[in-house]
Every structure is written in C-alpha cells, then in structure tokens.
Amino acid sequence: MLCCKFKTRPWRERLQKYKFPANIDPLTNPMYVLWLFFVVLAWNWNCWLIPVRWAFPYQTPTNIYYWLLMDYLCDLIYLLDIAVFQVRLQFVRGGDIIIDKKEMRQNYIKSERFKMDMISLIPLDLLFFKVGVKSILRFPRLLKYMVFFEFNTRLESILSKAYIYRVIRTTLYLLYCLHINACLYYWASDYEGIKSTKWVFDGEGNSYIRCYYWAVKTLITIGGLPDPTTLFELWFQLLNYFMGVFAFSVMIGQMRDVVGAATAGQTYYRSCMDSTVKYMNCYKIPRPVQHRVKMWYDYTWQSQGMLDDSELMVQLPDKMRLDLAIDINYNIVSKVGLFQGCDRQMIYDMLQRLRSVVYLPGDYVCKKGEIGREMYIIKAGQVQVLGGPDGQTVLVSLKAGSVFGEISLLAVGGGNRRTANVVAHGFTNLFILDKKDLNDILTHYPESQKVLRRKAKKMLKNSNKPKDDNQQEKGFLHIIPPRPGTPKLLKAAVFATERMGFKGLSKIRHQLKRKKSVGVEPTRTSPVPPGSPVHRRSPIPPIKPEEEEPVEIVAESTDSTVCIRVSPSPRGEEQILSVEVTAPEEDK
Numbered sequence: 001m002l003c004c005k006f007k008t009r010p011w012r013e014r015l016q017k018y019k020f021p022a023n024i025d026p027l028t029n030p031m032y033v034l035w036l037f038f039v040v041l042a043w044n045w046n047c048w049l050i051p052v053r054w055a056f057p058y059q060t061p062t063n064i065y066y067w068l069l070m071d072y073l074c075d076l077i078y079l080l081d082i083a084v085f086q087v088r089l090q091f092v093r094g095g096d097i098i099i100d101k102k103e104m105r106q107n108y109i110k111s112e113r114f115k116m117d118m119i120s121l122i123p124l125d126l127l128f129f130k131v132g133v134k135s136i137l138r139f140p141r142l143l144k145y146m147v148f149f150e151f152n153t154r155l156e157s158i159l160s161k162a163y164i165y166r167v168i169r170t171t172l173y174l175l176y177c178l179h180i181n182a183c184l185y186y187w188a189s190d191y192e193g194i195k196s197t198k199w200v201f202d203g204e205g206n207s208y209i210r211c212y213y214w215a216v217k218t219l220i221t222i223g224g225l226p227d228p229t230t231l232f233e234l235w236f237q238l239l240n241y242f243m244g245v246f247a248f249s250v251m252i253g254q255m256r257d258v259v260g261a262a263t264a265g266q267t268y269y270r271s272c273m274d275s276t277v278k279y280m281n282c283y284k285i286p287r288p289v290q291h292r293v294k295m296w297y298d299y300t301w302q303s304q305g306m307l308d309d310s311e312l313m314v315q316l317p318d319k320m321r322l323d324l325a326i327d328i329n330y331n332i333v334s335k336v337g338l339f340q341g342c343d344r345q346m347i348y349d350m351l352q353r354l355r356s357v358v359y360l361p362g363d364y365v366c367k368k369g370e371i372g373r374e375m376y377i378i379k380a381g382q383v384q385v386l387g388g389p390d391g392q393t394v395l396v397s398l399k400a401g402s403v404f405g406e407i408s409l410l411a412v413g414g415g416n417r418r419t420a421n422v423v424a425h426g427f428t429n430l431f432i433l434d435k436k437d438l439n440d441i442l443t444h445y446p447e448s449q450k451v452l453r454r455k456a457k458k459m460l461k462n463s464n465k466p467k468d469d470n471q472q473e474k475g476f477l478h479i480i481p482p483r484p485g486t487p488k489l490l491k492a493a494v495f496a497t498e499r500m501g502f503k504g505l506s507k508i509r510h511q512l513k514r515k516k517s518v519g520v521e522p523t524r525t526s527p528v529p530p531g532s533p534v535h536r537r538s539p540i541p542p543i544k545p546e547e548e549e550p551v552e553i554v555a556e557s558t559d560s561t562v563c564i565r566v567s568p569s570p571r572g573e574e575q576i577l578s579v580e581v582t583a584p585e586e587d588k
Contacts, residue, residue, distance in 0.1 A: 372408025
C-alpha cells in the first residue's frame, strides 16, 4: 500500500554502538561499581535468606518455585561476574597496566578469588533430587564474600562522605548477628520442642519477630529471660551470652572507630580552639580580640572544613601537589597581568608556594607606608582600597579574581612601599605569595625575571604618571597661589588700539605675554619702561615700600588724540577701563 520503502539500520549495527568494553579499569570505571552492587545484592540474598529458610518454616511446597527462581537468578549473576567481568579487569605488573585479553584471563584464573568463586558455585543443588529442597545445601554461595569487601572499597573511594556509609555498614553487621542468633534460637526451640519448656519459643505470634526480640535481649545482655531447664538449653544460653558479649563489644569498638575517624577534623578544630582560648585567658587578652580570634576559627572551619589545607598537601608527592595546585589556582594566577608571558613552568612552581589566608571584616590587609613583601590574590570576598585626606575614603573596591600588591614583589623604582590602606570588606579569603618565594623561583628562570622587571617598570610608570601630576598640582596650590590673569578689558583695548595704529600699546602686550610665559607676575611698583620719544605717560604717584598702592596703566597715541587708562576699582578685584578721545589741533 505504500509507495516507498523505509530502510532501517540492521540490529547488528545498533548493537555495535553499545559494544561491551574489552578491558575494564576497576579503579575508575563507574559501570564496574554498579555491577558490583548487583553482585552484592545477590550475595546478601543468600546471606540473609538461607539461614531463615533453614530454621523457620517459611519454605513450603506451595512457594518453593519462587524461592528457587530467586536462587537461580542469583546464581546467574555469579556466573556473569566470573565469565564476563572478572576476566576483563586490568591489572598492574611491574608498573605496567596490562590490557591484553589472554593475560587478564590468566591473571584472574591464577588468583585466589577465582578459586573462591568456583567453590561458591559448587552444584550441591543436585542433591535436591535425593534429599529434597534443603536451603542449607546452598551454603557455599556465601563464600563469594570477596566481592562484598571490594564493593565497599570502590564505593568509599567515590563517596564524598564515606563515613556515613561506614556507619550504616557497621549497623548492618550488628543486625546480621542478631538475625543469625534469632535463627539459632528457633532451631534450638524446634529441637527441644515448641512449648516444651518455659525457655523455648512458645509458638505464639510471629515466630521471626519473637525470636529476634529474644536475640536482642540475649546479645545485649538486657536480662529478664526465663532460665534454661535442660542441659542443652544451659549450654546454648552460655554460648549465646559469651558470643553476645564478644560480638557487641566488637561492634561498639568498630562504631567508635568509624565515628572517631569521621569527626577527627572537628576534634582537632575543637582542641585548637580550646587551647587558644585558654592561652588568651591566661594572658588576659582583651575581650574584643578574643572575640575576633574565635570568629576566625569558626569561619575558617565552616568555609574550608579544616584549619590548614597545607597539612594534606605535605602527604602527597610533588607531582600530585602540582596537579591539585593547577586545578585550584591556575585560573586565578593566569589572569594576573604581571605574570602573562612568563614561562609556564615558572607559574607552576609559583602555584605551589601560594598560601590561603582568611581575613575578618575590617582587618587591614596592608597599610600605607609599610614595606611590601607579599602579593595578594582575592579568592573569595571583597577588599576596599582607602585613601583621601583622612585615609578613610573608599577609592576602589576589588572583588574575587582581582590582584593587588604585585609591584611590591619586585621593588621597581622604589615601589616596595604600600601606597594605600587595604581593608577586608566582609570575610575575605586571599592567596598570598611571598617575595622570598618568588625570588627563589626566579633564580632558575632568568628570562622570566627580565620580563617581570620590564613589565613592572611599565605598570609602575603608567599607574604613577597621572596620579603624580594631580597630586603635585593640588599639593602646591596652598603654597603658591595662582597668578591672576590679564584683565579681559585690557586685552580688548590693547587689541583694538593695535588695529587702529597705536604702536605704544603693543609693547605693553608683548611684555605681559613674556611675563606670563615666564610665570612671574609683573611688579606693580615698577613703571613701564619708556617706548618711543613721542610716547608720554601721566605721572605715577610715589608708592611707599610698606604699602602696596593700586596701579594705574595709561597709554596715549602718537598724536595725543586717544588716551586709554586702566585703573583698579575701589570695590576690590574689579578694574575700570576709560578711553578719552580729543580732537586734533589745527595748524596755525
């Protein structure tokens, strides 16, 4: 009915996309950990249900097939683990990782685990045809215990809080011991006869729950149980008490170790805090200082989970410490303009020298005028650069990823002193690089040392040039006041008279320009030097040396027809410009 055919990819090609790996890394492959989980489930089925089916009458002819179905499903998981997974596990020999199929298979066959796995699959089930379905014949399935311990190791390596799993596992150990004791108690009661004595199970209620309650009271030695009457009951109770005390003490000790290992860091933090508080109280340190010390301890522990992360790095080899430092700090250090273009290996060496320090709100990271011996990189938080006349004005705020103090590392051009105060705004985590550590590194990288010094000089020059000009200009204003400019009216008059042909005034203008370019204010007590012979001035009144009289500037044209006068105003800083024009005299 269709006019066209739809082609589908063959099922073999689809399966090739999900091809099973030829070799498996047991340390890093998550698929292998997931498979171990299913194998452990099958092993736990046998561990918990075989004793129950052996002691309690829960396996009946009506439900026997369901029990056998689950049994053989667990056996199938055992077989797949042996034939598919274990023969593909990589292993190390002589420092080399072996991934050859034949060698991996031979390595597994020669191992002790292969022997235990094969024993656990002994087909004792064939005896079912002769003695009936007895769950005790499946006891060899419990010998596959190695997979349980391997799963614990692999799971703890990938969990962020492995101590939680350890606590759960230890609790399950205790519950399993109580489970086995309950099964043994029902078997002993059945051997003696249900309701035969006061000590045995009376057959009322749920048999497993009642026996489990008896096992808890016995192992934990709570007491309140009926006394045994027969010799068999007496020996059973004595052994039960002995095993209960032994098992319970072992479980308590293991639980203590697990909890102690989980809280080891917190215990160390508390001990350091207590010792510090005791020291401060002994020397009567002021309460505000004690409060800030306690605040530092609390914030450092909450933010990092430890007081000093360098203690963990000491235990690792140099290569692993470098890998961790690159992953944590390289993105931050690579953004520093001072280190761009330097040798990469030099930066790697520098990463291992960085140390993390936490500053509280209001703490001074560095102060103006002190010798700079560190460079700071903001990891988290914010700092403020203070300045101004009072030293409390916020000039700029630096956030995470910013860097300051890098010029002080090289002390170029006397720049080894801090030029401003830097204060932590809130809780701030900084990376610190000491000058001594940088010098030790640069001795092995002379080319990078030249690059750093050249870039430091350039950065210092660019950062100081505009700042110094402004500071000098503002700093001298209160010492040498600015010279007042030439009056605008005088400039206009001089310019107009020059255009009209009055040459006498041009000299005044040139003199004003020359004195302005030199930067000296014209002395008001000195008269203007004479110009041409025809140029005449009005008499200048004498000026006393003690007082400064107002100056009056007068100029005339060559024919005495125009007279320009500039005199100070009695109001103060204002000036009065007057122009007098007279008619020329006729020749007689």
